[in-house]
Amino acid sequence: MSERFDLIVLGAGSGGLSAAQHAARLGARVALFDPDALGGTCVNRGCVPKKAMWYAAHMADMHRLAADVGFETAPMRLDWARFRRLRDQYIAGIRDRYATRLETAGIRVLSEAARLLSANAVVTASGLHASAPHIVIATGARPYRLDVPGFELGMLSDDIFMLDAPPRHIAIVGGGYVAVEFACVMRGLGCEVDLLVRENLLTDFDIELVEALAAQMQAHGIRILRHTRVKAARGQPGVITLETTDGTAHGPYDALLWAVGRVPSSGDMGLEQLGVAYDERGHVLVDAFQNTSVPGIYAVGDVTDRKALTPVAVAAGRALADRLIGGHLEAKFDDSAIPSVVFAEPPLGMVGLTEQQARARYGNDVSVHSGRYTPLIWMVAGRSEQSVVKLVCVGADRRVVGIHVLGPGSDELLQGFAVALQKGLYWHDLKAAIAIHPTAAEELLLLR
Ligand SMILES: Cc1cc2nc3c(=O)[nH]c(=O)nc-3n(C[C@H](O)[C@H](O)[C@H](O)COP(=O)(O)OP(=O)(O)OC[C@H]3O[C@@H](n4cnc5c(N)ncnc54)[C@H](O)[C@@H]3O)c2cc1C
Numbered sequence: 001m002s003e004r005f006d007l008i009v010l011g012a013g014s015g016g017l018s019a020a021q022h023a024a025r026l027g028a029r030v031a032l033f034d035p036d037a038l039g040g041t042c043v044n045r046g047c048v049p050k051k052a053m054w055y056a057a058h059m060a061d062m063h064r065l066a067a068d069v070g071f072e073t074a075p076m077r078l079d080w081a082r083f084r085r086l087r088d089q090y091i092a093g094i095r096d097r098y099a100t101r102l103e104t105a106g107i108r109v110l111s112e113a114a115r116l117l118s119a120n121a122v123v124t125a126s127g128l129h130a131s132a133p134h135i136v137i138a139t140g141a142r143p144y145r146l147d148v149p150g151f152e153l154g155m156l157s158d159d160i161f162m163l164d165a166p167p168r169h170i171a172i173v174g175g176g177y178v179a180v181e182f183a184c185v186m187r188g189l190g191c192e193v194d195l196l197v198r199e200n201l202l203t204d205f206d207i208e209l210v211e212a213l214a215a216q217m218q219a220h221g222i223r224i225l226r227h228t229r230v231k232a233a234r235g236q237p238g239v240i241t242l243e244t245t246d247g248t249a250h251g252p253y254d255a256l257l258w259a260v261g262r263v264p265s266s267g268d269m270g271l272e273q274l275g276v277a278y279d280e281r282g283h284v285l286v287d288a289f290q291n292t293s294v295p296g297i298y299a300v301g302d303v304t305d306r307k308a309l310t311p312v313a314v315a316a317g318r319a320l321a322d323r324l325i326g327g328h329l330e331a332k333f334d335d336s337a338i339p340s341v342v343f344a345e346p347p348l349g350m351v352g353l354t355e356q357q358a359r360a361r362y363g364n365d366v367s368v369h370s371g372r373y374t375p376l377i378w379m380v381a382g383r384s385e386q387s388v389v390k391l392v393c394v395g396a397d398r399r400v401v402g403i404h405v406l407g408p409g410s411d412e413l414l415q416g417f418a419v420a421l422q423k424g425l426y427w428h429d430l431k432a433a434i435a436i437h438p439t440a441a442e443e444l445l446l447l448r
């Protein structure tokens, strides 16, 4: 027998929870399927545990800075087991709060994977049937596995959160968000880090700031090997060597992290049989309203080809519920200015276009204003690393189309500027604003 709902959601990660909760708030009867922990990637093996580790690494960096400015400091050692227990308790608390909220909202949570039988019916392995006029696919993505010998000797980002102790010397393969963030976190926590990058780092970010970040990472002791393709991993757990296509051997390492991207979890759900269209990498194709190519089936979050960020998945889920249940037929989210931060040391943030993208789109109409400064406390400590801020503008009235920030505080300062850019920000607005002094944020106002 099939139980009937107004909305069925597959996946209880950022996107699925958002769609389910908002739909229930609007009065819908909702079924939410997920075989795994509530909260999905972000809460359990992404943003949240990563940010906790970033804080720990940052504290260790602050401790070193404290010594540089005159504090008498004893060596600081992280009790890894205690930190992990505290971090995991915090995450368990988030999951518990989700469970309570879902129950209070009257959402039927089913701890099983579901597969589509038609555009309005799903089934689980245990034979549970459910139907609804609307089905939302929010099944996310998982780490990509390279087809190289010895791949199993390495960890995926999911595994790094289970480490019982910090590695002594870790190799990280990849040059994207995950690779750069963990290179900085592991280095901050005292590990030797080799970062093996196939081509270049963080190719979606502005080259000038990426190079400045790379220089700081190297100054902190991270060894960055660019244009390096790994052919095989050899050895045994704890003693791993990497072989590259130029015949060089690197290592030995006691840990290896593969951070070579993610693939959408879009298979084995019956979507293909129903004619749902995918791109060549398996992302479900959606329009601006999250419609797939099949009426009645929608998709949000990392399973789609939109930007793989939690707030994007959340915004998509909410707008979709607004449209399907709330009756707001034009509801969609504004993806014109999605800010993003790489939690490196120091953090790198951007919103809008890079200089390279703006020049490709607007040619000679582009003006760029960039500046470098050494943060006050680093100057006090006698350090010379430089933070970078950059504005990319278009036209005679210099509309700001891109904001780029690298340095301590960039992660927190970017949000307000991103709101301004989304609303329409001009060079003269920044010149007319009164700065907050002395801060990192004021550097964007002081650009010439
Ligand atoms: C290491 C790491 C760090 C990150 N850090 C950040 C960050 O700092 N900031 C940021 O914005 N983003 C970050 N991200 C990205 C962010 O985690 C994702 O964009 C976000 O979790 C996507 O949400 P989602 O709902 O699309 O998918 P997910 O959160 O992956 O949820 C999908 C859910 O679907 C379930 N599922 C799969 N198949 C089925 C099925 N057949 N039936 C039912 N359920 C199913 C899965 O079990 C899972 O729980 C990070 C990602 C990683 C890997």
Ligand SMILES: NC(=O)c1ccc[n+]([C@@H]2O[C@H](COP(=O)([O-])OP(=O)(O)OC[C@H]3O[C@@H](n4cnc5c(N)ncnc54)[C@H](O)[C@@H]3O)[C@@H](O)[C@H]2O)c1
Binding pocket: 146, 173, 174, 175, 176, 177, 178, 179, 181, 197, 198, 199, 200, 201, 202, 230, 259, 260, 261, 262, 307, 308, 309, 340, 341, 342, 343
């Ligand atoms: N701070 C954040 O907001 C944050 C943090 C982590 C992840 N994320 C999101 O999750 C997404 C996935 O992150 P990611 O780091 O897994 O992927 P990514 O797409 O950012 O980077 C993948 C990296 O792997 C490399 N690569 C791909 N195939 C390879 C191969 N065969 N050999 C060697 N290198 C190879 C690519 O060149 C690239 O450098 C990000 O794009 C981002 O949207 C966000």
